[in-house]
Structures are given as C-alpha cells and as structure tokens.
Amino acid sequence: MNITIEQADPSRRPRDAKTGEPLQLTREPGYYPRFSTLSQSPFWDEATRLTVEKRVQSSPQMKFFTEEEWKFWATVFAHLIPQTDRTADRQISIVGPLDHRLYLNQTVGYRYESMPHDRDIYKTYGIEAINQESQERYGGDFLLLPHLHQDLVLKAIHDRKPLSGKDIWKKMSIHRFWQLIMGDAIDAYYAHPWAWDEVGFGGPAYPRAYTRLERGEPEPWEVEEKPYDWLAPAASVSDEVESTAYHHTESDQNSHTSKPRSK
C-alpha cells in the first residue's frame, strides 16, 4: 500500500475515538462498508455512466495553473477537504476539476460585485492573501509552513479574522472568498462516486428507480449504515462546527461567524 508523506506523519491521521491511535488507511472511509455506487453503473443510463466513469478515469490535467500555483491550491484544498484517511490511490483531485473550470472560464453564472473575477482570484488575489496572512502570523509563505500553521492561517480566513491583507480584502470580500474556495472544494469532492460511497448516497437511479422511500431503508443494492466514532487528526483545527442559525438573512449569515452581541 502506498503511503504518502502526509500519511506517514501520525499527527495528520484521523484517530480512533477510544484508543487515540491513527485509523487504518482505507479505500472506503465512511459508515457504509463495501458500498460502491460505481458497481451499479451497468444499471445507469448510458450518458450518465459515461459522464461519471470519465470523472473517475481521467487524470487531472494542468492547463490553467502553473506548477507552482497548482501546488499552492492543492495544498490549500488538502486543508479544506483533507483526505489523509484515504489510500493514495483513492484520493479525489480537487485542483484538477478547478483547473478545468478556470481554463474554460466557466463560472456559476454570476459574480458578486465585491469580488474580482474567479481567474484573478485563483491566479493572484487569493494566493497573495493567504501568503500575506502566513507571513504575518508565522513569517513564511504558506507552502513553507508546517501543516498545523497552515491550518491556522486558513482558520483565520474562515473566522474572518485576518491579521493582514487589508488592501486585498478591500478588493475581495473575505467571506465570499471563503465561500468560493470551499464551494469549489465541495463541487469537486462530492461529485466523485467515491465520496458518494463515503456518505451513503445511492447515486444515479435512472432507469432503475428508487423503491424504498420511507424510513431511510436501503435498496437491495445499498447497504445498512455502520457508524463508528473518530477524532480529527492532532495537527488540525478544522473539526469545530458552529450553528449559524441565529442569522436569518444570507448576507448576515455569510459575513459573520460569531453571534452578534445584540439580538
């Protein structure tokens, strides 16, 4: 089994909740043992099968980014959606589909007026903002920092509490930036059938149909859930979540992370 440099470091691996020991590397993280949406692809319609199989089989191509930019964003995405629990052959490329999107200049169909163009963000503004924050906090560019410090730099942006980059954040809204890079990460990772297996999503079902609609029962070709407890890796700060339900408008919810003092 191939172990990446990152995985060889035990502080980077998710841990068993009881023993605190690193979890075994796995081809299939998640609570649905041996569930494989891809194994069902003969039951999918042809167009869907071709689309999904192409996603799995094609290797990512670098057309938009330079090698250095590619490495930068691949490192950022390794924090936004970490995969050190997955065996090396089953890691899902995020920077690959992003490069493809930017190469074709595809967008979601709108740009916030508080934001530069996506291409400029990924080529310059985003890299500069993250590097400046890295310099300010730890005295080095992002790629040179130890993993935990990189996590802390990104957490500062997640928290909308950067110590630096005032000029950049004037030209680029920090919360829309976070939304953009997280959105791209989610778009790539959860588009992959290996991620569907991980979350127990049944995937395409035309023309066969879903038949067990109630009580969360699995189809004959799905599997029952077998949850287990796990802890995030020691060298990470991204495991905390916080309900933001006290905000009721989109602009408030996405521009704050902590509860407003007055209610």
Place this chain on the structure above:
Amino acid sequence: MKKPILGAFEGPPNERHMLGALQHIDLPMRRFRESDEVDYVIVGVGSAGGVLLQRLARAGFNVVGLEAGPFWDTEKDWVSDEAGSHDLYWEDPRITGGSDPLALGANNCGKGVGGGSVHWAAFTPRFHPSDFEVYTRDGVGADWPISYADIKPYYEQLELEMPVAGPAYYPWGHPHGYAYGPHPMGGVGNALIKGCTALNIPVSIGGPVAILSGSHGDRPHCIYRGFCIQGCKVGAKASTLITHVPDALKKGAEIRERCMVSRVELGKQGRVTGVHYFDLAGDLHFQKAKAVIISGYAIETPRLLLNSSCPGFERGLANSSDTLGRYLMAQAGNVVMGRFDRPVRQYKAPPAHALTEEFYETDPKNDFARGFAIQTVGPLPIAFGKQILAAKSAWGWGLRREMMDYNHWAAFGLLGEILPWPDNRVTLADEKDGHGLPIAHVSFDLHDNDKKLIKAAKEKTMEVMEAAGAIEVVQEARYAHLVGACRMGSDPRKSVVDKFGRSHDIPNLFVCDGSILPTQGSANPGLTIQALAARTADYLVSQGQAIFNSNERNLSSPTIRRDLAPPETWGKGVPRIK
C-alpha cells in the same frame, strides 16, 4: 444482481430526438426564412415561451421561437449527476450586488428549450386570491391588473396539461382539489407531516407537483430518483420541453436553438419590426416579425429591452415609465435542516412532495405583512455540502464528519414573500459578454418587512423541524425563484406592460414570463407563469390580425380556448372540467 440480464443499459437509437424515456419528436421541423415576415417571434422558449409557441402554432399563426440554449435531447444531453448538469442553468456572466445580493445561475435561471421548467422542483401551488390585491389589503406592494377570477380557469387548465398530482382537497387560498393522485412520501415529507401534525398545522401530502404519479400518454410515471433539479430524464416531471413543445412543432412552429437575441428593432411607425440575434457561430441575423413577444425571464427580459434602447427610448425600449428593470423579486428560501437519529436518505423521492401554506396570508398578530410557506427539499450531496458550509460554518475535518451523516438529515425550505421595491433592479453593467452585449447587473436589498417576515418564517420552520423529532436543527439563509422587473399594471406611468403583457409604449411588443408579476406571494411561480402565458395566447388569438395592423388597444378579456391545449390533456377520460 450484478448487471442487467442483457448487459449494461444502452441509450435509444441515435437518430431519435428523445424527450423523456419514451417520447420522441420527428424532425425536420418547419423552417422559416429570415426574409419571411412571421406573425410572432418569441424570445426564449421556457415556461411561458413554450406554452405561447404551442398555442399560437395551434391557432394557425406563423411563429418562431429563438432560444439562447440548446434544444435538449434528454437521453443524450442530460445525466443523473449534479456536477454534470451545469448546462441546464444560465451561467453566462452577470454581476450581483446590493446589501443582500442574490445568487443566480443554478439557483433560479434556466437555459435551453424548456427554460427553468427543465430544472424546477415542480411544486405548482396556485397564488391565493389575496395575492392579486396586496396593496388594497395591506397597503404594501402592488395590486395586479387582474384578479384571481381572471386566472382561475387557466390554473385549472394548466394543472391538467402538465398535469399536476396532488391531494383531492387542498385547503388554502381558493380551496380546490387535484385530479391526479398524490405521490407517496419520502423521508423528508414524513418529517414535515410529523412536525406539522404535532403542532396542529395542516399539511398537503404528495403534491401539488407537476410530476406524474402514474403513466400518462407517452410519459412514464415518476421513479423517485431525486434528480428533478438536474432535469427529468424519465419524462415524468413536466417541462414545456415535453408538455408543449412537441405539439408546437407538429403544428408548424419553428424553434431556433442556440440563438441569442441581442436587440429588438423599432421601426419608423413606432412598432417593432423584428429581432437581431447571434447564431451559434456568432453570426448576426435579423428575423422579421409582425409582433414580438419577449419571454426571457426576470433578468434577460429587462436586459434585452435595456440593450434595445434607441432614439425615443433612451432609457430602454418600452421604458417610458422608468419601471423597466425595477421591482425585481426573489422569495426568501431559507433551508432548515434537521438531523435525526434514524436514517432519512433524503435523496430518494422528488425534492418536492409535501408543503404547508398555513402561514401564507397576512396575520394581524405579526409585525409584518404577508407570509410564507414551508416545503420539502431534498438536497443531493453537493448542494447539501454547501448548505452545511453555511449552516454550520463547517470546513476541513468538520465538513467531512458532517457529510458522513448526510443520510440522517432532512431539509425543509421556507418560501417567504419579499415585497417589490423600486431599487431592487436589473441594470446594465459596463462589462460585456462574449457577443459584446452589456451584461446584467442585479442589485438587491431587503427591507424591514422582508427581514421581519424571514425571521418569523425561519423560526416557525425550525419549530416544525424540532417537532418532527430532529435532534439538531440548523439553517441556511438563501433565496429562491425570481420574478418582476417588467411589471404589468393598468397605469402606463407605473408599469411596463398591460394586463395581457402588451407593452404600454409599443403596440406590437409583448412581454410574457415571470418578469411581469407585480407581486409574488409565497407560492412557486412556475404554474402562474404558464397560466398567464395561456391567457396571453388566448388574448392574441382573439385579437387576430388586429395585433399586426392596428395600434388600437382592446382590453376586453378573451374566453378560455381549451381546444388550443395539446391533445389528450383534457376533455377525455378523467378528469374533466365543465
């Protein structure tokens, strides 16, 4: 079973243009020449454009639909896949701003024949009688130039043409029933029923949705695969692509796909003479027409008219009132998510399958006017991931962990009425698109009434989710749908078009789509848009040649022409309208 007995499923024979699993259309279709002065050119073949095209062709008019996107072959072009469905959405560049900027694209804008009806969830509640007189009742918003009684026969008619499945008795607004049976419940619908029932709130089960609960003609029944928003490959969910376009083509209408209209031409007599458009290769053409109908929806319709400014109409064509682009509306669409002990598997069943309109009307006990609905939604993993990102501020390992619980969550969407405000508007940006046309800038601010309504709606929806037994309830604030920006009204100084969609300024220029709505209620707009299109079509048919050779504005209402519906949709078998 590892594989289907005869091997992996294959697509249909190549030469067939499929609309759903069974229906196909026979090409070639009729082609007009650009030098032909056709009767009507329709810009945009979506929810409204598809119905208009069908009605006008069936009445014998020469009609061409120009559609910016593709003419879908649903077997080849569509996939059961979130990431593979971007072509269904209008993703050309736009700028969004204001203090409460709207997400556009996949959230509310379609591209291609069928338009937004291709990717709607297909909830089809009617507007309530109160929606047509909001200003009279509450002193806010606007009154419509028509009443519920004017549109009611068209609701009944379109509910049969789509057709709509739902309960036999629907208690809100003008109470009515649905002729086609309701759908079985999925996990999300069951949660909504449980939560509402615990709080003594009535709930509509299994509809109203424009999704077939049983096979109908050459359209199969729903298979509950949950990919409604990615386009229904089955052909069970109604879109004008499969409900009206096939009949339109049979009756001699032409659809020109991938044609982007750039400008409406105003002639010397104060009447429009046709439209300029770019074909796929980028070549510019001009189609002559006796009358023009714009059906481009709430952003592209005002954008086209603004881009068609000319001497006499410097602020935009048909914009003497300065209301063009204004009063744009989106509904509050906050998604409330509940985590349950037991699995839900919310990806099964159509996202739309149960709702309550118990809080739709103005309640004097509230500190705001108007109200909201609560509906089921069933986000697939990518959509759900982004909701968790907003609702729980999740990233990294936290996001991975939350997502591993995907099957334990159920999601409700509230639909809250946001009032029309003049500064919520579409204007032109300095930036240009690939054709060199100025792109749309959308500005949106919430006002006091809107914010109070959203807060109350969010709290009530969370309460229902808790009552359903959720062990954790979180919420993502967002918006749903778009209407307005080209409002209809009786007063030419305060609106762009009259009650039939005819522009006040130019007698042979019409607008027919969601942009003409003066207010939006808290009902999904799709049914109302199609009902208005059928009504406008009846009006145009009743006026005959007068539209083409007279500037006279006859405002008498037409009688409904049920005989112009696609065949086999009414008048035979069950159900019947008398």
